[in-house]
Amino acid sequence: MNENGSKVIETINLKKEFSVKVKNKGKIRETRVLKAIDGINLHVYEGETLGLVGESGCGKTTTAKVLLGLYPPSSGKIMLEGDDISHLNRSQMKSFRKQAQMVFQDPYESLNPRFKIKHTLMEPLEIHGIGKNKKERYEMAKKILGEAGLRPAEQFMERFPHEMSGGQRQRVAIARALVLEPTFLIADEPVSMLDVSIRAGILKLLRSMIAERKLAGIVISHDISLIRYISDRTAVMYLGKIVEQANTEALIKKRYHPYSEALLEAAPNPDPEVKFSLEKIKGEAPNAVDIPSGCRFHPRCPKCMEICKEVEPKEIEIEEGHMVMCHLYGGAGNE
Amino acid sequence: QFVASTEEPASGDEAVTNQLDPADQVPAIEFWIQTQAADPIRYEAGLMVAESWKELGFEVDAQTREWASMSAEGMKAHEHDAFMVKWGGKPERVDPYHWLYSMHHSSAADEGGYNIAGYINPVYDALAEEFATNLDLEARQSAAMEMQELLARDVPQPPMFKLELKNAYNQAKFTNVTPGVGLGVYSFWNFMNITPKTDDKILNLGQVNDINLLNPLATKTGQDIYMLKNIYDPLVRLDVKGEAVLWLATELNEIDDTTIEITIRDDVKFHDGEPLTVEDVKFTFDFAKEVNSPTYKGHVKSIESVEITGENTVTFKLFEPYAPFISNTLSQCLILPKHIWSKAYEEKGAEGVLTWDNLPAIGSGPFVFDYWRPNEEFALKTNKEYFQKPKIDAIIRTPYAQAIGLVQGLVAGEVELTSANMLPLDLEAVAKNPDIAIVELPDEGSYIIHYNMRTAPFDDVYARRALTMAIPRQKIIDVVLDGGGLSTFSLISETNEFWFNPDVEQLDFNLDAARKELENAGYRWDDKGRLYYPENFQVTPIMPE
Amino acid sequence: MRLAKYLFKRLIIVFITLFILVSIVFLMFRVIPGDPVSMFIDSGLDAESQQLMMKLYGLDKPIPEQYIIYMKNLFRGDLGNSFTYGKSVVEVISERFLNTLVLTLTSLMIAFTLGIKTGSFLAWHRNSKIDLVGTILALIVRCAPVFWTGMILLSIFAFKLEWLPLGGMTSVGQNFTGFWDKILSLDFLKHLILPAITSALYSMATPTLLMRTSMLEVIKEDYIELAYAKGIPEKKVRRRHAMRTALLPVVTIFAVQAGLAIGGSVLVETVFRWPGMGREIVLAVSSRDYPMAQGAFLFIGFATIVFNLIADVLYAYLDPRVSLG
Amino acid sequence: MKNIFKLFKKNIIGIIGLSIFMFFVLVAIFADQLAPYDPMEIQFFAEGGVKRLLSPSMGHLLGTTYMGRDIFSQMVIGTRIAVLVGVISAVCVAFIGTNIGLIAGYFGGIVERILMGIVDVMYGIPFLPFALILVSVLGPGVQNVILAIVLITWRNSSRVIRAQVLSLKNRTFIEAAKLSGASDFRILYKHIAPNVVPVSLIYVSTSMASAIMSESSISFLGLGDPMQVSWGRILFTCYQSQAMFKAPWWVLPPGIAITLLVLSGYMMGRAFEEIANPKLRER
Amino acid sequence: MTLLDVQKLSIEYRLSDGKLRAVDQVSLKLESGDVLGLVGESGCGKSTLVKGIINLLPSNGRIIEGDIVFEDVVLNKLSKESMRKKRWKEISLITQSAMNSLNPVYRVGDQIAEVIIEHEKVGKRSAMEKAEELFDLVGLDRGRLQDYPHQFSGGMKQRAIIAMSLALNPKLIIADEPTTALDVIVQSQILERMNNLLKGYSGSMILVTHDVSVVAQTCTKVAVMYGGKIVEYGDVVQVLKKPNHPYTMGLKNAFPSLIGEKRELVSISGTPPDLSKEILGCRFAERCPFVIERCKGMSLEKTEVENGYFYCIRHAEKEELRKRADLPETWESEV
Ligand SMILES: Nc1ncnc2c1ncn2[C@@H]1O[C@H](COP(=O)(O)OP(=O)(O)OP(=O)(O)O)[C@@H](O)[C@H]1O
């Protein structure tokens, strides 16, 4: 599937740093640099969905926001359909906005509580001057809402967010993201706030919308078993870097990076007869302010070697389309 | 806006015309009234005056002003139309030099001068000069009489009314209360004479405000100055009626019009034990000039030199004859101890001496500075070695900030004497304590409206006279003062019998007469009752003879 | 060390703030109509004497020069000499300031002790009638103008019942050896009661309502539930867990209130003739005693700012979550 | 908005507050009709004496002042100033404070630093002394009193609104709006502003209360508008004329009226506070 | 030995406009050593049930019928004081969102010590020593006892709470969603630790969660809750492998798994019932694909099975229903 499409979005050594106030021993804060994403290379083809997994705080959301221009990147490039969009001016930004959209994690937070659904959906149209008049925009909004599975749409158009369930709101959020007919869609943990019994519905809706519109999609989750059901390829992220990237099923079958291994092992299984394996990795991910030297995973890595403590591994293609960043495979010593 | 004008069309007489040139309309009067906070009497009275003027057809813009701005812009810069103040009747004004010369001589009409109205009348000036320089009392008196007549006719700044002051004291504890002219019981003589009836010989004096500054060279307020007079001695003092009596001086010898020889007592000591000598007297006057004391300046500027001419004598040489020299200069200049002030001068310099708080104040007077806790208490004790001993042992002066506290203090017996004027409600309150007695005394000063003869319509004598006749003196006394006042027509109080002229013209409240006055001068009214100048109007600054 | 650095930084900001304040006030005073000398014009200062006086006060110089001189002196801690008192402003003010502090701090102490208790009580009985009535009562005392409450209390307790003095700080004729002697005397205490209660009543609402609100929020916190689950007796939960945490914002507001109260002290001081700072500023403004008014304003401003700073630091130290910077 | 109103309707304290406030507004509107006399007119007996300090009677419902003025009429007319000062200051304070808070919070960076720096400086200014000086400079008058109030009190609301904006700014619905291409202006005034309305309303109400209180304090110190009757000035006159121990009918009504009107402001503010802070609402 | 016997417990909340029955006639039996998983969608009454058990309902909540028997003591009839003494000593409750359950203004160590001092009347020193042991048990550094909660990461707070819950070796630990906010890796670490610790002194636990996978991995028994009722109860393997209630069947389908072939996810359409309204018959009827007329009738039939029970009137057809439930089409009647 990858080969027949063109790269809709691509990042080259993308970095994002924040300066944050960190409290030290005393009562006084000091300013430190937090490397939220630290040089990532990603691409998504048309009609393809990329899954992004990783622990909390590893930079998934930041990646999404940088890709969408909500945060300016600190360095590196973002190419949307071949054009560098890292440094757009105001009006260019506005037209870029039409092409890239996002579905947020928390459906309770992502809708303006003081807007009726119709206002939420019609506003982007109004901003971009799509549709001749209010009525036309209303129709467009209604249509997309129906497609998002909220029927009868007229009725939902008049509601406020607090009058709807979480699943319904997430459908509105998807509708809003798609009303501008973007070419690129990111869904950041689209179902993690929802009840299990309705998650599948939302994921399915997303998948079908991406497929129907031939969008390039990125779906973010910390739950790799969910990613499996929606993404074609999966990238595993750890502390601001993508440590492994491959076709989803291939990754599940054979993962090379010890972190991916741990992540998959730890994922709970609904089958009571297959129990957890023993604790594989220790502790929790360190803070992005104090990134460990060498391979950033080495303090938790069960297979840590001397070199891992000093040298940062390079990305290598271990199988076709399967990238990994680990000294176990990189031939220790080259650089 | 409550100052709604209740203009009635002037009663139908021939002056009412319809086709009047708007340019002829009499310009509006900006009338400054003091704020209610500063003085409710002036405030209420001012409003009543404004109302009354409106009835005559004047347009009046009554504005309230804080004292500070009114005095800077009006009293000092003379940029007013008209405003109302109260001039205090201090003992040093018993000789009416201030009223008659300072306030009306043309030389004082410039900025900062006391001729606030800008009254310029050559005839008057001549009389005033005579009054100021002729040492002959009778000549001065007759000039004063004539001047009062001129003023009553030309009304540059008419007096309106004065208060009947009432001071309270505790008669169960003290007797022999001796109010002095202009100061009531705050007078030096009262502190000297008041006699305790009981063993408690400490006099608790309650006042509204505190003492501010005890530096004789820099102090400004009456409260301070008259307190200083208990601590320091002048060469002469003004007695309860305002007449000069010898004090430190034992003998005054007018050698000629400009030379006076003075002999002083030899038994006076400063509170620190140093004797008071002619050195100190000479030093005081020289020093005041040297450091440019603003307090002494006005007094000592007439002095050319002071020389020690004997063991106990000094001779003053004046630039020119100055009639009130004894009553107004010698009585006001307190003698400073040279040993203290020359040392202070060395340490602080001229400016430092003037900004010095001079604590503890060391003088030679009958009372000795004891302690002062600002805004709480100020205490004097009696000078046991003084040549004339007070009957009390000490004075404790408490500032009450508000009259109401003071009155309650009186009722409660905390306060045994106060020079604050008791208003009707206060009297009612103090009546609760039968020990409280009231001394009544007429005020020597009065409430005055300062017109500004430099601006219209006050430049015209007929307008001034009409406006003066529209001042509802009696109504103000009845309503605002609850009857506790008297109408006045001369700046000199009638109790000041020697100088007072009872026969001056009295432009008392009479709206009809006021209208007549205007009419006769050709003023006209339109059908709304607004006042217009006569045709081909010519300003008449003073009453033609 | 770090704290010192932080405080240093903050103090610099405090100084800048004060500098701006002083400049504003300085300029404001120069544009007020009226000058300090003409105030006394009627007591017999002729034109020449007035000039001398202006010179003495340094008011004969052009305003920019006056400003520079004032600032220069200010940096040396010299606020100039009061026109009225002829004394150094610092000397006059520090005395008044102490008087004001004694009054405000006493009243705040009363207000906060009572307020905190009442507030937590109301919150604990939330939704009950007591709560509603208590809340409304707290609002009412806060809404009654202090000067009016003062007048009423004076009428009742000082005038009608004659239990307490009518005003002032001490009775006539008391001889105190020093500040503390005075402050600790029974006579002083008697004078303190009414004004302190008056302003305490006024200030009480803030801690009461804040404590109530804060408690209501805290009560909903999970750690309160956990405390119950832990089998901690209700009293201890309330005192140790709920009140302790709910108190944090209240403690902070104490400092802020102190600043406010000092600024607002003029009203109570006027009614009770308390020889404090607030009254002084009114007098100074109306008599155009520039150095005095500027100084008083500066003192109050300084107190306000310092109290705010104290509030910030205090808060950071009481609440482990909060840091400074 | 509707939502706020609905919640408000449920809030007893808010409703009481609103009722009191509306009562005074009505009195203010119909003051001329309600006041039987000109409040500054001195009343005389038929035989000529001034009606000094009469206790309440049918002719003078709340008695008379020392100068023989009708206190009831003064109270009624005084309502006007109170309501006027309250409403105008509140609106100005809320308008300025909200906008400054919105702009500072939203744009951040240097704009925020400058604006909040100004606010910090403002916090160092003690209100009453400042007002006294300002009124001395500009002269007494209602407009100057309002100016003083507004100049000082906007600081409170701007700080809180800014904090509110800071938290709203990172809410995802704002990011969603940005993604839709909304301009800063649109985000600020269409998305963020409506969400700070409840907080703004707290400040409208409480600023109103504190403005009324400030006006009466300033008037009580004798610096109010000398040509207008206000409650504070009635109290001042009473205090100054030394009748305060004698004439309860003169002392009590203005104090009660001030208390009630100020109370109404705080009560409404409290209601809005509970609306803005759901933690306090649901129990 | 029966440790806990909940008999027909019903709990209601008073609302401003009516009542809400959050727990309706719930019966449960727990033997010592059991680990019971309580699963159900958000709002189905799980927290209410467990709070009801230790008598910690919010002020508007009330037990209206039923008994809670804990070791032959009827908990709901105990005086306030004796109930208080039982708390934590015998039953400890890890409340939902334990992240926020630590008082921010006290040191973590002090908070653990507090409960030990309160119940065992020991000195601060020995309480702190005990706390140190507990920290060792849960794998936290002893030194961190001196820290404040905000200095802990989420996982560490969770561990600290678990340490606290074990402080008095209670016979029963109730853990309300203890790992919901955590990353999978940390979650697996913690669950495993807890399991081992409980086994160490044969304590029992009720684990509240909405994640069937977690139950499958951790528990011996499971109770499936829906709309205030326990619709199915039994041994874990039994219930998850061979669900009897259609809701359990649906739930099982909705969980993704990394093991085995990629499977379509199925969601249960519709939303859970509104508990503030009275519901006749089966609560799941609205969303059940096997609904028949009788389901909405009055009676609820309880079917006892080995070690458990379930409520479904079509219990006779359970084999067939199970087969149908495996097919995604079954659940896709509506969106
Ligand atoms: N606006 C910001 N300012 C400062 N730091 C930020 C900001 N946004 C994110 N970070 C930090 O960047 C790092 C990555 O955050 P990000 O939200 O991208 O992680 P995530 O993988 O999405 O985590 P989660 O699964 O919790 O959503 C974190 O350490 C976070 O604290």
Ligand SMILES: Nc1ncnc2c1ncn2[C@@H]1O[C@H](COP(=O)(O)OP(=O)(O)OP(=O)(O)O)[C@@H](O)[C@H]1O
């Ligand atoms: N204090 C309360 N007052 C009124 N209703 C409440 C209260 N607490 C909970 N409820 C309602 O009771 C029902 C059950 O709530 P409960 O918290 O027990 O659910 P839960 O299963 O724990 O949900 P979650 O998985 O979201 O924690 C819900 O409908 C909830 O809205």
Ligand SMILES: [Mg+2]
């Ligand atoms: Mg994220």
Ligand SMILES: [Mg+2]
């Ligand atoms: Mg729950």
